[in-house]
Every structure is written in C-alpha cells, then in structure tokens.
Amino acid sequence: MSKTFGRKMVKKLTEKIDHSSKLRVNIPAGLASSAPPLGSQLGQRNINIVNFCKDFNERTANIKEGIPLPCRVKVHSDRTYDLVIHNPPATYFLKQAAGIQKAKMKKGEVAGKITLKHLYEIAKIKAEDPPQALLSLENVCKMLVGIARTCGIEIVREIDPEEYKQFLKEREEAIAQYREELRLAKESKMLRTN
Structure with a gap:
C-alpha cells in the first residue's frame, strides 16, 4: 500500500473537525426572516435558512412579537443545529420597567427610574438564563444594578406616579x-461636502 493511499484512507476515516464558532444573535420574537443580517449569517454556516426561520417563529409564537431574544446556534457537520433561546436581554427588561425606549444619551443623564421591586422581579427572570445559572439571586441583582447604571436608569425605593409621568x-x-x-x-455636514 502506498503512503498517499494510506493518508487518503486516514483522512476519510477521521471525522471532519468543525472550527466554526457558535452563532450568537438577537432575533425579534416571531420575526425571523431570511433577510440580512440573519439570512447571511445562517447561510455562512450552511443552515437551511427557511427551516430555521420557520422553527424559530414556531418556538416563539407564544411570546409578544418583536421582543429581542438572544439566541445561541450550534451547527453540526450534517447541517443540523441546536437552537437555544434565552430570555430577552436585561436592558430590554430595565427599559420596559422604566417606561422608556431610549437609554441615556449623555454622561450623567437619568433616562428613567425603577423600584427595587422591579429590579428583584427582573433578577428572578434573568436568573433562569443558562449564563447566570451559577450566580445567586443577589449576584444577579448586583449585575442588573450595573447594567441599569450604564443605561442611565436610577433605582429608587418608591416612585410617585404623577411625578414620574412629568x-x-x-x-x-x-x-x-x-x-x-x-x-x-447632519444637514450642515451634507451641505459642506457638496
């Protein structure tokens, strides 16, 4: 048996090693589509885009449409995949609780306020996510305090509804x-470039 023939046999017998990384992407609940950027990310990993979108939309049918869901997709060599869907990001919950759409725009700005009760309820939900599985509820709360500070959301004991509305x-x-x-x-910049 020649050396090249032996190498080819070994190559065929050894399993192909997958060097691709997991796909980490936020997909709006019920709105997965083949359009970019999701379609191109799935295509690069040889995933059947139509089947993936159908699978994702079916699995998120009971969730309010449009809520961003962090997803982790592990692709196998036979083009099958494992899809793990997490709870919405902490920033989504914090902004919803504060009643705001946009986080702070300038350093030191207060974009919104939430109560300690809001923080605790969000922490209970986020503690269910696999990345936080080993954290205590207290540590999840501390993590959320940091995220809230980054977004410009102040954590208070009580909120006066009329004052907050104003x-x-x-x-x-x-x-x-x-x-x-x-x-x-932007307009002044456009005028300068013309």
Missing part, C-alpha cells in the same frame, strides 16, 4: 430636541 414627558421633549440637533448637524 419626568417622562420632559425626557421625551429632551429626546426630540436631541434628535433635531442631530438632524441639523
């Missing part, structure tokens, strides 16, 4: 003004 109204006006400033800056 705060949110003023914040909406500030966001509208900020967007207008950005639009004007």
